[in-house]
Amino acid sequence: MSAPETRPVLEAEGLEVRYGGNLALSVDRLAIAQGELVGVVGANGAGKSTLVNALAGWSRGEPKATGTVRLDGRDISGLRTPERVKAGLLLIPESRLVFATLSVDENLAHAAHPRHAQGRRAYSTDEIFDLFPNLASRRGHLGGQLSGGERQMLGIARALRLAPRALMLDEPSIGLAPRLVSTVLETIRALVDDGLTVLLVEQNVKATIPVVDRLVLLERGRILAQGPTAEMQDDPRIAEAYLGGAA
Ligand SMILES: Nc1ncnc2c1ncn2[C@@H]1O[C@H](COP(=O)(O)OP(=O)(O)OP(=O)(O)O)[C@@H](O)[C@H]1O
Ligand SMILES: [Mg+2]
Numbered sequence: 014m015s016a017p018e019t020r021p022v023l024e025a026e027g028l029e030v031r032y033g034g035n036l037a038l039s040v041d042r043l044a045i046a047q048g049e050l051v052g053v054v055g056a057n058g059a060g061k062s063t064l065v066n067a068l069a070g071w072s073r074g075e076p077k078a079t080g081t082v083r084l085d086g087r088d089i090s091g092l093r094t095p096e097r098v099k100a101g102l103l104l105i106p107e108s109r110l111v112f113a114t115l116s117v118d119e120n121l122a123h124a125a126h127p128r129h130a131q132g133r134r135a136y137s138t139d140e141i142f143d144l145f146p147n148l149a150s151r152r153g154h155l156g157g158q159l160s161g162g163e164r165q166m167l168g169i170a171r172a173l174r175l176a177p178r179a180l181m182l183d184e185p186s187i188g189l190a191p192r193l194v195s196t197v198l199e200t201i202r203a204l205v206d207d208g209l210t211v212l213l214v215e216q217n218v219k220a221t222i223p224v225v226d227r228l229v230l231l232e233r234g235r236i237l238a239q240g241p242t243a244e245m246q247d248d249p250r251i252a253e254a255y256l257g258g259a260a
Contacts, residue, residue, distance in 0.1 A: 020086050022047050022210040023068070023102065023179040028080035030060075030067050030234075038063045038234040040080075045179065045212055050205040052221045052242075053214045054255065055231035061214040062107070064231065065181045068212070069104035070094045084178060101133050101178025107187060109168040113157030117148055120156055120167055124174035134208070135176035144200065145170055162193035169200070180204075181212040186220060198224045218255035222246050 021044035030038040038060045045051050053061050067078045071094045082090045084102050092100065112120050126135040142149035145166045151159065159167060165185050172180055182201065186194040194217060202224040205211050215221040222228070228245040230238045238248055245251055 019046075021045055021083075022049075022085060023212065024081075024083040024086075025064075025068060026081045026083075028064075028067055028082065029078070030063050030072075031077045032075075036234060038067060040064065040234075040236055043229065043236065043239075045210055047210055048205060048208055049227065050202060050211045050213060050225050051227045051229060052225035053212065053229045053231060054216070054218050054221060054251070055237075056254070057216075059231040060234035061216075061231055062183050063234070065104055065183050065212065065214055066106075068181060069102060070097050071104065071106075098175065099127060099129070101130065101176060102181075103172045103175060103177040103179070104181040105165075105168045105172055105183065105185065107183050109164045110171065111156040111159070111164045111167050113155065115156055117152045117154055117156070117159070117167060120171060121174055124171040126174060127176055130176040133176035133178055136170075136173035138174075141170045141173060144173075144203075161188045162190070162197065165189065165193075165197055166200070169197075169204075173204070177209065179210045179212065181214070183214045184216060185213070186215060186217045194220050218251065 023045045025040055025043045028038065028040045029036065053064060055061050066072050068082055070092060081088055084100055089097055089100055121138055147163055148166055148170060151163060156167065185197050189197060198220055201211060201213060213225060222242055225242050228239065228242050229236055230251060238245065238250060
């Protein structure tokens with residue numbers, strides 16, 4: 014097959030991150046195709062956040078990241094986070110990236126449709142409020158007054174305004190009521206069905222399995238296993254560690 018159809022939207026090769034002398038991440042290759050929803054799962058400290066942060070060119074500390082990150086085949090490894098955002102690679106970290114002292118409307122206005130985003134879709138405010146009716150009724154509320162679920166939705170809404178080529182989410186379900194967990198994950202699934210490409214980090218494996226196309230299991234910074242969800246959910250390493258099921 015010719016390259017354009019098969020070229021991944023987001024691709025990492027030989028990606029390594031060290032904190033001090035400690036190797037926190039070592040990924041030979043990870044590729045996400047157009048319109049795919051890939052779930053990254055693993056225990057606390059497995060390197061999930063380190064992975065998405067390295068892809069986004071961002072870090073809490075002072076890590077040393079090496080390797081190649083490509084977006085639509087373009088090597089973006091040398092770009093800083095704001096340039097990667099402009100290129101269409103967006104990360105919603107655990108903190109959600111919502112301005113607490115701005116209203117919902119102001120938060121959305123801050124995330125304006127980028128000028129140079131050919132071929133990328135920026136959701137309009139109307140589309141966003143259709144997608145998140147809860148936000149529509151809270152347009153004048155401040156970010157800081159929103160519930161955890163509403164903040165997560167506002168974080169996603171802001172990202173959609175920025176016309177993401179690929180969207181990464183770090184544990185969007187954390188701190189949410191069980192009912193909201195499935196709402197948020199199903200919304201992400203609907204966006205992917207609409208053409209978005211998503212890398213989803215989750216510790217809630219049970220809630221993740223029904224929505225993702227593929228699962229990547231990280232352990233001590235390495236990909237221990239990956240494959241289509243239908244195969245991976247029966248993998249004993251997933252079943253034993255996260256689902257409490259017999260292998
Ligand atoms: N800023 C930092 N400085 C030093 N070590 C770090 C830093 N951030 C992460 N680490 C280490 O890197 C490893 C991977 O951490 P990471 O936060 O990526 O894990 P995680 O899978 O996201 O875990 P969690 O499920 O708790 O969010 C851990 O051993 C962690 O202690
Ligand atoms: Mg993490």
